[in-house]
Amino acid sequence: MQPIMPPPPACRALLATALGLAGRHRLPCHRAPLAARLSSGAGGEVEAAGSGEAGGVLRHLLLKLRATGPVTVAEYMREALTNPGQGYYTRRGGVGEDFITSPEISQIFGELIGIWYISEWMAMGKQNAFQLVELGPGMGTLTGDILRVFNQLASLLSKCDVSIHLVEVSPKLSAIQAEMLTGGKVQSNPENKSAYMKGISKTGIPIYWYRDIQDVPQGYSFYLAHEFLDALPIHKFQRTEKGWHEVLVDIDPEVPDQLRFVLSPSRTPATENFIQPEETRDHVEVCPEAGVLIQRLACRIEKDGGAALIADYGHDGTKTDTFRGFRNHKLHDVLKAPGTADLTADVDFSYLRKMAEGRTATLGPIKQREFLKNMGIDLRLQVLLQHSRDSATHEQLLHSFDMLMNPKKMGDCFHFFALLPHHRVVRPTKKDNPQSKSPLPPVAGFGELSLK
Numbered sequence: 001m002q003p004i005m006p007p008p009p010a011c012r013a014l015l016a017t018a019l020g021l022a023g024r025h026r027l028p029c030h031r032a033p034l035a036a037r038l039s040s041g042a043g044g045e046v047e048a049a050g051s052g053e054a055g056g057v058l059r060h061l062l063l064k065l066r067a068t069g070p071v072t073v074a075e076y077m078r079e080a081l082t083n084p085g086q087g088y089y090t091r092r093g094g095v096g097e098d099f100i101t102s103p104e105i106s107q108i109f110g111e112l113i114g115i116w117y118i119s120e121w122m123a124m125g126k127q128n129a130f131q132l133v134e135l136g137p138g139m140g141t142l143t144g145d146i147l148r149v150f151n152q153l154a155s156l157l158s159k160c161d162v163s164i165h166l167v168e169v170s171p172k173l174s175a176i177q178a179e180m181l182t183g184g185k186v187q188s189n190p191e192n193k194s195a196y197m198k199g200i201s202k203t204g205i206p207i208y209w210y211r212d213i214q215d216v217p218q219g220y221s222f223y224l225a226h227e228f229l230d231a232l233p234i235h236k237f238q239r240t241e242k243g244w245h246e247v248l249v250d251i252d253p254e255v256p257d258q259l260r261f262v263l264s265p266s267r268t269p270a271t272e273n274f275i276q277p278e279e280t281r282d283h284v285e286v287c288p289e290a291g292v293l294i295q296r297l298a299c300r301i302e303k304d305g306g307a308a309l310i311a312d313y314g315h316d317g318t319k320t321d322t323f324r325g326f327r328n329h330k331l332h333d334v335l336k337a338p339g340t341a342d343l344t345a346d347v348d349f350s351y352l353r354k355m356a357e358g359r360t361a362t363l364g365p366i367k368q369r370e371f372l373k374n375m376g377i378d379l380r381l382q383v384l385l386q387h388s389r390d391s392a393t394h395e396q397l398l399h400s401f402d403m404l405m406n407p408k409k410m411g412d413c414f415h416f417f418a419l420l421p422h423h424r425v426v427r428p429t430k431k432d433n434p435q436s437k438s439p440l441p442p443v444a445g446f447g448e449l450s451l452k
């Protein structure tokens with residue numbers, strides 16, 4: 001564990017007011033061996049669950065493959081994760097069961113993200129309304145922790161009209177989010193809204209649920225995607241002596257009802273579109289859905305203002321084969337029992353940067369441990385430790401801090417990346433704006449937290 005250094009005095013006071021001493025009512029559970037979805041190989045042995053229980057998705061895929069031949073990895077992943085009847089997220093979405101995420105590990109994580117949004121809202125002129133839009137909210141824990149910070153800072157936000165907009169495909173997870181955030185008091189299919197559900201948070205803030213980002217109303221918004229982009233379908237490509245081929249999923253002719261990877265016999269439309277001529281790697285993964293999403297967010301931010309904060313494991317265009325499955329906190333063969341395990345691939349931040357180019361500025365990726373340190377995690381830990389009543393809580397706090405910050409755990413492999421309006425990071429030239437003298441405040445997390 002890293003030594004706990006005192007934070008700069010300026011952010012000390014604000015963090016103390018913003019975060020108070022309040023915590024979640026429950027502390028995160030830590031059942032060994034809880035594994036975050038780290039890089040391939042980090043989770044130990046591969047668990048190859050029997051395909052017998054796979055049922056729906058496998059049966060559906062076998063019929064399709066027999067009728068029309070191999071499918072892309074992207075199509076396979078989409079069916080396995082979000083098939084409307086049997087997909088992994090549609091049916092269960094195992095946050096906590098199959099993998100653990102930072103907001104589930106410690107309340108501090110969500111609290112510091114809440115501070116990030118307040119800090120950017122202040123730096124960008126304290127607009128009188130904003131939407132907080134979370135993509136893939138899981139159990140709703142992160143939004144819950146952010147709402148607690150907004151509630152602590154009610155006096156600061158008193159003239160600001162805040163609303164929450166959750167983009168979630170899983171009926172099961174949206175029901176869990178509704179229970180966590182509103183106590184279950186929600187209305188389905190509200191009139192005159194593109195939302196499929198609405199409710200009021202326990203702190204009195206309206207919350208809406210959607211299936212797609214395009215259903216979320218336009219307007220000044222702060223976006224959040226934590227461990228969301230890694231769940232979007234990827235295409236995989238392999239360089240061979242005869243050039244680039246796309247990796248496809250097919251039925252194994254030797255073993256009944258078993259799937260295998262094959263290479264496309266010739267170039268596919270995806271090979272033409274996604275492999276750059278200057279590519280030097282032999283194996284490449286591309287997530288076009290993530291690219292489209294970033295373009296949409298960048299367009300919205302350019303037009304209406306706001307910012308997006310994206311946090312995930314990933315790389316800057318350097319890694320090759322990162323596609324992997326998780327079930328019951330263990331690595332799981334991606335082709336076995338689709339629909340019963342989480343499938344995921346590292347996010348390529350260099351691709352996201354390219355997709356935002358021209359519309360917004362981007363910051364990062366910066367390592368999670370650096371981002372959280374810049375946000376004042378050491379101070380928050382100190383405050384909670386000082387007020388923890390028993391040694392078990394004390395130990396729990398230190399353990400979760402270590403999970404989030406240790407370079408060998410989540411500290412180095414998770415990264416933060418932001419989209420911001422150009423004017424937030426680059427002052428217009430003196431010629432455009434001769435009055436401007438003061439320097440722009442740093443963007444918290446990527447620089448020091450100042451909150452003036």
Ligand code: SAH
Binds near residue numbers: 093104136142231
């Ligand atoms: N952000 C949460 C959960 C991450 S798991 C956390 O960090 O704990 C991924 C989340 O994205 C789940 O809520 C899942 O149901 C949702 N999801 C996956 N694919 C999606 C899609 N295509 N559209 C909307 N939500 C999706």
